[in-house]
Amino acid sequence: MSSPIQLQPDETFVLNVGPQHPATHGVLRVKMEMNGEYIVNAETVIGYIHRMHEKMGENKTYPQYLMNLSRMDYLGAMGYSHGHVLVVEKASGIEVPERAEYIRAIMVELNRISSHLFWFGAFVMDLGGFSPLMYALQDREHILDMLEAVTGSRLTYCYFRFGGLYNDVDDEFVDAARRFIPRMRKSLIKYEKLVTGNIIFRKRLEGNALLSKETCRKYGATSAVARGSGINYDVRKNEPYSVYPEFDFDVPVYHEGDSLARYMVRMDEIEQSLRIIEQGLDKLPDGPIMPAKKPKLIKPPAGDYYQAVETARGNFGVRLVSDGTKIPYRLKLRSPTFSNMHLFDETCRGMMIMDALAFMGSLDLVIPEIDR
Amino acid sequence: MVAYFSEIYNGLISLFIGMGVTFKEFFKPTVTVQYPYETLTMADKYRGHVELIENDEGKPNCVACGLCARACPSGCITLAGEKPEGAKKKVLTRYILDFTRCSLCGSCVESCNFNALEFSKEYNLASTRKEDFIFDLLQRLEERNK
Numbered sequence: 001m002s003s004p005i006q007l008q009p010d011e012t013f014v015l016n017v018g019p020q021h022p023a024t025h026g027v028l029r030v031k032m033e034m035n036g037e038y039i040v041n042a043e044t045v046i047g048y049i050h051r052m053h054e055k056m057g058e059n060k061t062y063p064q065y066l067m068n069l070s071r072m073d074y075l076g077a078m079g080y081s082h083g084h085v086l087v088v089e090k091a092s093g094i095e096v097p098e099r100a101e102y103i104r105a106i107m108v109e110l111n112r113i114s115s116h117l118f119w120f121g122a123f124v125m126d127l128g129g130f131s132p133l134m135y136a137l138q139d140r141e142h143i144l145d146m147l148e149a150v151t152g153s154r155l156t157y158c159y160f161r162f163g164g165l166y167n168d169v170d171d172e173f174v175d176a177a178r179r180f181i182p183r184m185r186k187s188l189i190k191y192e193k194l195v196t197g198n199i200i201f202r203k204r205l206e207g208n209a210l211l212s213k214e215t216c217r218k219y220g221a222t223s224a225v226a227r228g229s230g231i232n233y234d235v236r237k238n239e240p241y242s243v244y245p246e247f248d249f250d251v252p253v254y255h256e257g258d259s260l261a262r263y264m265v266r267m268d269e270i271e272q273s274l275r276i277i278e279q280g281l282d283k284l285p286d287g288p289i290m291p292a293k294k295p296k297l298i299k300p301p302a303g304d305y306y307q308a309v310e311t312a313r314g315n316f317g318v319r320l321v322s323d324g325t326k327i328p329y330r331l332k333l334r335s336p337t338f339s340n341m342h343l344f345d346e347t348c349r350g351m352m353i354m355d356a357l358a359f360m361g362s363l364d365l366v367i368p369e370i371d372r
Numbered sequence: 373m374v375a376y377f378s379e380i381y382n383g384l385i386s387l388f389i390g391m392g393v394t395f396k397e398f399f400k401p402t403v404t405v406q407y408p409y410e411t412l413t414m415a416d417k418y419r420g421h422v423e424l425i426e427n428d429e430g431k432p433n434c435v436a437c438g439l440c441a442r443a444c445p446s447g448c449i450t451l452a453g454e455k456p457e458g459a460k461k462k463v464l465t466r467y468i469l470d471f472t473r474c475s476l477c478g479s480c481v482e483s484c485n486f487n488a489l490e491f492s493k494e495y496n497l498a499s500t501r502k503e504d505f506i507f508d509l510l511q512r513l514e515e516r517n518k
Contacts, residue, residue, distance in 0.1 A: 064445035067477035131394065138403055145415075152419035152491065158477045166478070167417060194393050198386045199379065 012040050015353075019048045025122060026367030030344075030360075037352050042345050050371040057331030062088055062162065062298040065331070070156040072335070073369040076115035077157050078108045079311030080369075085160045086241060087307035087318040091300035092162070099287040100164040101243045106177065106280040107147070107159065109273040113184065114143040115312035116266050116273075119364045123263070124195055126361040127204055132195050139187050146176045162298055164290035177281055181274050188270060196267065205260035209347050209359035212257060220339040223314030224269070225363060227253050228261035235310040246283065247276045259362035266364070299326050313337050313364055337363075338370045419476050420492040422469060424513045432513055434464040434488035440480035446473040449480060464510065471497070471505040 018029035027048035033041040053072060057065050069084045070077035082104060089096060117140040121133030144154050150173050151159040151166065159166050195201055216226045226233055234251040236244045252268035254261035302324040308317040314336025321330040340363050348356040405412060414420075424432040436453025448470045453462040481489045499505065 060445055063443070063479065067445060067475050067479075071475070131390075135397075141403070149415045149417065152415065152417040152478070153476065156475070166482075190393060193389050197389065199382045200386070 010035070019045075025361075025365055028341075028365065028367045028370075032353070032356075034353070037354075039348050039351050039353060039356055042348050042356070044341060044344055046341075046367070046370050048371070049368050051368075053372045054331055054333055057328055057333075059327065061326045062300075062328070065328075066161070067156070067158045070158050071368070072333070072372060073115075073311070073313065073337075073366050074155050075118050075366055076111050076312035077155060078104075078111035078159065079309055080316055081157065081160045082108055082242070083307055083309040083311070083316050083318045085162055086309065087305050087320045088162050088298065088300065090307055091303065091305040091320055091322055092295065092298055094163040094294060095291050096163055097288050097291055098243075098285050100289045102280050102284050103165060103169055103289065104160060105243050105247070106169075106277050106284075107150075107157075109276045109280070110143050110147065110177070111157075112312045113270050113273050114140045114147075116270050117143075119266065119312075120191070120195075123361040123364075124201070127201065127358055129195070129198075129201070132191065135187065135190065135194075139184060142176075142180050142183070146173060146180065149173060149176075161290070163294045164288075168289045174281055174284070177277060181278055184270070184274055188267070191267065196264075202260065204355075204358055205263060205362070206258060208259040208355050209351065209362070210257045211343060211347060215343060215346065219343050221314070221343055222336050223310075223312075223340065223364070224262045224265040225314070225340045225343065227251065227265045229257040230255040233315075235308050235315050239308060241307065241309060243280075247279050249275050259359055262362040297326055299324060308334075311336065313366060313369065314340060333372055335369050335372060337365055337367075341365055341370055414493040414495065418491065418493055418495075419478050420494045421471050421474060421476070421497075421507065422480055422489045422509070423492045424464075424467060424509045425488055425490050426513060426517070430517050432464050432467075432488060432510065433486050434467065435486055436462045436464045437486070439483045439485065440489060443479040443483035445477065445479060446475060448474045467509040469507045469509055471507055472502060 012033050012035050015032040015034045016029065017032060019027040029045040029048065031043045031045060032039050051071070053068050056068055060068075066081065066084070069080040072080050088094075117136040121136035124132040147157065148154045150169050151157045153159075211221075211225065211229045213229050213231055215221075216229045216231055221229075222233060222235075230253060232251060232253045235241070236249075237251055249272045252265050252272065254264050300320070300322040302322055305320045305322070306317060308315050310316075315334070316336055317332075317334035319330070319332040319334070320328055321332075323329040344356075344360060344363065348359060351359070424434060427433050434451075434453075436451055438451060441447075441449040441451055450466070450468045450470070451464065452466040453464045455462050478491070481491060497505070
């Protein structure tokens with residue numbers, strides 16, 4: 001019989017977390033060099049769900065590529081489609097009717113809340129609390145029902161079209177959205193009491209994985225990761241697009257830089273999104289949802305175009321290089337989670353494995369969006 | 373020492389708040405549906421796979437123009453039509469939807485100018501054979517009419 005392996009005091013071993021692991025929220029693999037419970041070195045390995053979305057963009061016509069964008073991020077698909085339609089509209093000079101712009105903003109914000117709710121539930125589950133996930137999913141269900149009634153789909157919406165929208169919203173949707181706002185506000189108070197105030201939760205997260213402004217800048221981190229470290233950057237405010245200048249909302253910024261700060265930013269963002277939806281519903285103008293004059297075949301003039309949008313996970317940019325044909329020459333997608341995730345390797349050195357997984361949860365990773 | 377006891381006190385408060393929420397939720401109506409026994413009705417605009425729309429005579433509205441096949445990003449649709457002698461329009465003879473490649477984007481329905489395609493409400497699609505997902509829509513239409 002062989003004797004068990006005895007590790008020397010300073011000997012390290014390699015622990016493989018993923019690619020199929022409940023704590024990594026997808027097919028992310030982390031190679032961790034461990035010294036007991038402490039991480040000496042970590043390396044994130046991606047590419048397990050690479051589907052060549054960028055290459056597909058170079059082979060399909062513009063309208064045919066529309067549905068790919070919602071496959072990138074299964075939790076906040078609207079934001080990604082928004083970036084794509086905006087850049088093509090910018091390139092081909094298509095005017096979008098005002099009603100369509102407002103509906104787009106409302107849809108994107110609803111989707112942002114649903115994404116944050118799912119993240120909230122999954123994050124608390126990572127830390128060992130199960131029931132908040134169920135409450136969060138119950139609230140998210142209301143949003144998905146609303147979106148399904150309008151778009152016909154629950155996750156991969158494919159709702160935006162060049163110049164407008166696929167379907168118009170009806171009064172039923174407006175009523176449902178109006179009913180949803182106070183309900184969500186009530187739920188936020190519940191989450192505040194149940195989770196944010198919970199002493200175990202706070203003790204796990206306070207001072208966990210401190211990120212400095214410099215680290216965030218170095219890696220190009222955006223969204224709650226940057227805003228939790230004191231960087232006041234939100235594409236909706238810094239480079240306004242669509243109808244966002246019309247709305248009155250704040251960008252929550254926390255200076256602590258720990259996982260709790262990132263959590264707080266996202267929870268405050270839900271409230272801000274509710275404010276945007278409220279104003280959007282009040283201001284929603286009547287009119288068409290598709291422009292009267294729209295080119296039959298989309299052929300943007302040759303050139304280089306870029307548009308960034310703020311999705312639930314951060315700054316999503318689309319760079320479109322057109323050579324004047326009906327197929328793009330190059331379509332580069334800048335995905336926010338890719339930048340946010342790479343902070344992990346550097347920051348988790350010296351941390352205990354459970355703290356590192358809490359930190360990973362606070363980054364809000366969606367792996368299909370990293371691999372594209 | 374004071375901090376130690378205040379922590380225990382706060383911990384107890386957190387515990388009671390959590391239990392309070394659970395207690396309240398316990399008396400709220402159930403929101404889950406016991407799926408195989410109960411099902412929800414799908415939304416009117418639900419996007420399932422496509423089906424052909426028939427005209428008053430029970431024949432498909434489709435004139436086999438092929439716009440849907442060209443609009444499809446994944447090349448799911450194969451169709452054929454022929455012109456009977458003396459007729460003005462083409463008549464559809466074959467319409468195959470390869471659902472294994474379909475991503476339910478709805479481009480085909482949008483591209484149609486003849487009101488020939490609609491979304492079905494079907495979502496219980498499961499099989500162990502790939503061939504089960506190659507739908508002959510013309511045959512499905514005939515079966516519906518029976």
